[in-house]
Amino acid sequence: xxxxxxxxxxxxxxxxxxxxxxxxxxxxxxxxxxxxxxxxxxxxxxxxxxxxxxxxxxxxxxxxxxxxxxxxxxxxxxxxxxxxxxxxxxxxxxxxxxxxxxxxxxxxxx
Amino acid sequence: xxxxxxxxxxxxxxxxxxxxxxxxxxxxxxxxxxxxxxxxxxxxxxxxxxxxxxxxxxxxxxxxxxxxxxxxxxxxxxxxxxxxxxxxxxxxxxxxxxxxxxxxxxxxxxxxx
Numbered sequence: 001x002x003x004x005x006x007x008x009x010x011x012x013x014x015x016x017x018x019x020x021x022x023x024x025x026x027x028x029x030x031x032x033x034x035x036x037x038x039x040x041x042x043x044x045x046x047x048x049x050x051x052x053x054x055x056x057x058x059x060x061x062x063x064x065x066x067x068x069x070x071x072x073x074x075x076x077x078x079x080x081x082x083x084x085x086x087x088x089x090x091x092x093x094x095x096x097x098x099x100x101x102x103x104x105x106x107x108x109x110x
Numbered sequence: 111x112x113x114x115x116x117x118x119x120x121x122x123x124x125x126x127x128x129x130x131x132x133x134x135x136x137x138x139x140x141x142x143x144x145x146x147x148x149x150x151x152x153x154x155x156x157x158x159x160x161x162x163x164x165x166x167x168x169x170x171x172x173x174x175x176x177x178x179x180x181x182x183x184x185x186x187x188x189x190x191x192x193x194x195x196x197x198x199x200x201x202x203x204x205x206x207x208x209x210x211x212x213x214x215x216x217x218x219x220x221x222x223x
Contacts, residue, residue, distance in 0.1 A: 006153075031209065033210065033211070035213075040215060040216075041215060042199065042213040042214055042215040042216050043154075043211075045210055048208060050209070058210065090153055092154075097142055097161070097203060097209075099144075099156070101146075101153040101155070103152055103153040104151075104152070104153045
């Protein structure tokens with residue numbers, strides 16, 4: 001079955017460390033997105049990519065980085081520069097106005 | 111820029127009660143509108159959508175009508191069940207911003223037996 005796979009489901013990071021969240025899709029979607037979810041704030045866009053080897057900053061890109069070397073993959077790196085990284089991270093892909101979301105990764109900084 | 115505003119939660123209802131969750135939007139042009147549902151610990155699932163004015167989206171007993179004159183897309187269900195307990199997000203596609211989804215802040219619904 002086609003879908004989006006995010007891994008891991010739970011992730012713990014020490015302060016000062018970079019960490020990479022995985023997002024893989026087999027839907028043949030061109031566009032991919034990363035959102036951050038905090039309680040009571042809805043979802044905010046971090047980065048998005050509409051084609052391979054190209055991506056744009058979203059509303060809250062500071063402290064994050066991405067790459068899009070393959071159509072299927074859009075990993076997100078949370079760097080030590082992100083001041084408050086503890087959150088739920090959702091990856092999505094889209095084609096022709098149809099969005100599909102992954103099941104999310106919960107990142108906790110300890 | 112484009113934005114979505116939802117009524118604040120949490121909303122607590124008894125089983126079989128009528129549900130309304132208000133959603134209004136600000137956008138240039140005529141965006142497509144969506145309702146997503148998120149169950150605890152999971153990602154988002156598309157509940158329903160509408161792509162033009164006066165369209166009614168419906169799914170699993172939920173309905174929402176795209177009202178251009180009031181820039182609204184309120185979610186309704188005639189009789190809620192305990193299994194409807196979740197967080198509901200209203201969203202629009204901002205075509206002038208790379209096709210990204212813009213979300214409201216979410217409304218938590220809790221249905222008691």
